[in-house]
Amino acid sequence: MLAAQPVVAQITKPGIGDGRVSPFYSWNQALPAKPGVLLRSEPLPAELGLSEAGEQKRILYTSTDGVTNQGGLTVSGALFLPKGSPPAGGWPLIAWAHGTVGIADICAPSWSSRSVRDQAYLNAWLKRGYAIVATDYQGLGTPGTHPYNQMRPEAYGVLDSIRAVTAADRRLSRKVVVIGQSQGGGASYSTAVTQPSYAPDVTLLGAVATGTPYIIPSVLTASKTDPNKVDPALAYLFYFAWTASDGADATAFFTPRAALSVNAARTACIFQSESNVTITKLTAANTVQPKPFLGMFVRALPKFAYASLKPNVPLFLGTGTADADVAPAAQRQLVKDSCAAGARIDYHQYEGEDHSGAFLASLKDAEAFVDTLFAGGIVPNTCVSGAVRPA
Structure with missing residues (x-):
């Protein structure tokens, strides 16, 4: 055939x-x-x-x-x-x-x-x-x-x-x-x-x-999550960054504290990635570099x-x-x-x-x-x- x-x-x-x-x-x-x-x-x-x-x-x-x-x-x-x-x-x-x-x-x-x-x-x-x-x-x-x-x-x-x-x-x-x-x-x-x-x-x-x-842009700015609370959902942002940044090193969008978890997300499945976030006590405040991350994310919006x-x-x-x-x-x-x-x-x-x-x-x-x-x-x-x- x-x-x-x-x-x-x-x-x-x-x-x-x-x-x-x-x-x-x-x-x-x-x-x-x-x-x-x-x-x-x-x-x-x-x-x-x-x-x-x-x-x-x-x-x-x-x-x-x-x-x-x-x-x-x-x-x-x-x-x-x-x-x-x-x-x-x-x-x-x-x-x-x-x-x-x-x-x-x-x-x-x-x-x-x-x-x-x-x-x-x-x-x-x-x-x-x-x-x-x-x-x-x-x-x-x-x-x-x-x-x-x-x-x-x-x-x-x-x-x-x-x-x-x-x-x-x-x-x-x-x-x-x-x-x-x-x-x-x-x-x-x-x-x-x-x-x-x-x-x-x-x-x-x-x-x-x-x-x-x-x-959509309005959703990005409407989050009501406590930025100082450990948030396993940050693992999703790591996946977004690695796959939507057109080949850029995703660690550039996050803090040095988060680098190990960000790098691990390339090969770790979701439950392990969420666990890594919890173990290292990552929060939005100590993980995301707002200006670089939002810049990357806005550029990628048409893909989503x-x-x-x-x-x-x-x-x-x-x-x-x-x-x-x-x-x-x-x-x-x-x-x-x-x-x-x-x-x-x-x-x-x-x-x-x-x-x-x-x-x-x-x-x-x-x-x-x-x-x-x-x-x-x-x-x-x-x-x-x-x-x-x-x-």
């Missing part, structure tokens, strides 16, 4: 955090010119899988470099199928967009494992008869720097994972809903607004996102921007009112701006829930939203009703 297709060379510069994964993740042949082609797969070890899956495999597929918006590369991920036989028309498909895991290849979920929280969430969908394709995103597992929280690369990785598995496995329905949390919430939203132009062949019914980032705020499909957005990782005010601003742009949003707030708590609390509501979409029904639209639905 591959030999019959036009091919191109894969041009990927060595990236931050590259290596320490198996040869599966490296493709040393010419690439098919078409994005969304499944290159190979292999069984996923049980300890890296989901208990409710009847079949699970690691996958490698082609995509487009979302940083430059041109040229081919490879992206890895995983495919999980429910137990039993597929229904007529194939298993309905969910494209899962994961939250922050780190920027090193070894942090890729298809290589390292998924959190207990994510396993519980994804197993619930498998039990309901949904298949799941789960991208690792560009540069996680595969060669090249992972463009952390950059919206176009993440959308391309999700959309091409859908193309790859639906073309290769006839047991899957062509209809799909994308679901994501945190970094993956941004990827889910970005997938919804990118699909019409990049992947009109993908039958996307809708998108679900919780803890969704909205990185959504292509549009008006997707063609309905969105489910969920916010925990106690979210300390992605400011609830920023999430509500995303809803407000999206509604003003003409989006259709079923918006839920989860009182007292934090970043992870809202994700888990939203499951029942998200199931109703997704089930309705696959049944061809009409989902609620907060933008019209004005009613924010509580948990």
